[in-house]
Amino acid sequence: MVRVPPRAAVRATRQSVAFFHPTxxxxxTWQAPPRTVALAKPEAPxxxxxxxxxxxxxxxxxxxxxxxxxxxxxxxxxxxxxxxxxxxxxxxxxxxxxxxxxxxxxxxxxxxxxEEHGNQHVFLFQCSRQHAADILDARRVSDVAGKLGFSQAHVLSQPDVPTLSDIRMDRDGSLVVKIIERRSRDRVVRERFIGGYKVHFIQTVHERAVNVAKMHRDGILELRISSRRGNADYGKDVTVLRRQIEPLVPIGEFSEWSIGAAKHAIWQNRASLASAVRFGDSRVRNDYGTVITAAARNRETDLNEDESATNSLNAFLSSEEAWFDTSNLWWLRNEETGTPSKNIHVRLAGDVNEFCITSNCSQRDYDYVFNEIKRHNR
The missing domain is CATH 1.10.260 (434 Repressor (Amino-terminal Domain))
Incomplete structure (x- = not known):
């Protein structure tokens, strides 16, 4: 169950779900007046x-x-x-x-x-365009939001229970639903030996997590789960988020959208992508359970420049029973266009429909990476 904050509990920042959220x-796009024109000053602050x-x-x-x-x-x-x-x-x-x-x-x-872009594990699902159009009907979204008691977006820190922070229709016609929660984890802060026993002093640490669902007009649904520390299983997080957004995004007709084709295509097109992508550690496997891992020397080394490694991976992938399991990629800063504005580390790993952007980034950089994955996933 996801909570909708009462109007008096937090301060609203935007109005109706019928309007797009400004990015x-x-x-x-705001343009300052020419310097020769005096700016009108308000009578009072x-x-x-x-x-x-x-x-x-x-x-x-x-x-x-x-x-x-x-x-x-x-x-x-x-x-x-x-x-x-x-x-x-x-x-x-x-x-x-x-x-x-x-x-x-x-x-x-x-x-x-x-808070909505990067440092997330993203899980992709797909439905028909018609089903997407039904979900994205603006009147329907407004009606459902009203039934949920939601009228305005809120700035929230660490709510006691998962709380609906935003429902909005973006300018591109997509639907965004944002839920903020507080996570707790234990951290060992001191270790002592007392009476022959090793005693750990454990501190409970609370962290803010922002989970986002974005429904696109083409039928693609993104479930962005705020990254956890260490190796974590995100299956439960995905299940919970799917249940939380069910009134707005009925998911009965959705299926996982595998990005296996994108992993393979990006590797196969590595020559044309040489100026855009740097390849890091990669892992391939086959139907017999055999796994081959190629590790780059460090984060600044491009695996594509190691001919022996690429030949080994290509030989293994020549079999129809083999596929890319894990790709560590850096989408490189583009000096000419400014997009991406910095090197973006992306892991194509985990579930068949999962990728991870390891740090926060701008919406423009996120959209660039996401669209590149979609473009290659054909």
Missing amino acids: VDDVR VVVDRKLVDQIFELFPQITNIQVISGFLKERQLAYSAQSWETLKNERVIPALEAGRLRIDDLTAILAEA
Whole structure:
């Protein structure tokens, strides 16, 4: 059961599910007036919800960095230099909010983009385009959201129970459902020998997790599960998220969308992708249970440059019974287009419909990687 926060419990940041959620790219389309034109100044400073700003800035360090927020302010032609989060908030952001040159929605757009993209295990499912169209009917989505008691998106930290944070129709016609939860794990903080016994002192650590479901018009459903520490089985997380979104995305007609073809095609097209992809550790297997692993020397080494390794993998894959099990890829920063804006580490591993982006990234970088996987998965 997923909880919908009462209106009085948290501060709302956006209005109806009938409107698309502004992304950072949308905000960037704002153009400053020419310098020769005097900007109209408000008669009085805008009243700023300081508690909401504090809440947003408590979350920023968990999912992004000062450079990202400063860069956003710089693009808006606002004062942006800061050496600490407190300075950035109190001396840069709050004055801009009070002057009306920055909006709370701008901050929540940055927060949403950062927490919804990357550092996730993504599981893909597929249904027919007609079923997708039925699910994505705007009136239906609005009606279901209303029955769930949802009217506005919320900024949440670590709710006691999994809580519905956002339901929205994005500009591309896709449906996004976001659920925030608090996870707990035990960490050994000290070890002592007492009376012949080894005693572990264990601290329970609470962490914020953001899980996202995104339903596309082409019938592809993404279930993005916030990554756990260490080697984790995400099967339970997927099952729980599927149950949580069931009223909005009935999943009875969905099937797993295997990305096995993408793993194979990306490897086969490695020559044409040489400037875009760096290949790391890879593993192939066959129907007889035989496994071959090729390990790159380090994270900066391209496995594709090792002729012996590539020949071994190609020889093994020449059999119809063999397939790619695991691919470690880095989609490389593109200096010309700026997309990706940095090297993006992607693991095509785990379940047949699973991939992982190992760190937070921008929506533009995430969409680039996702579209490349889709493009090769034919």
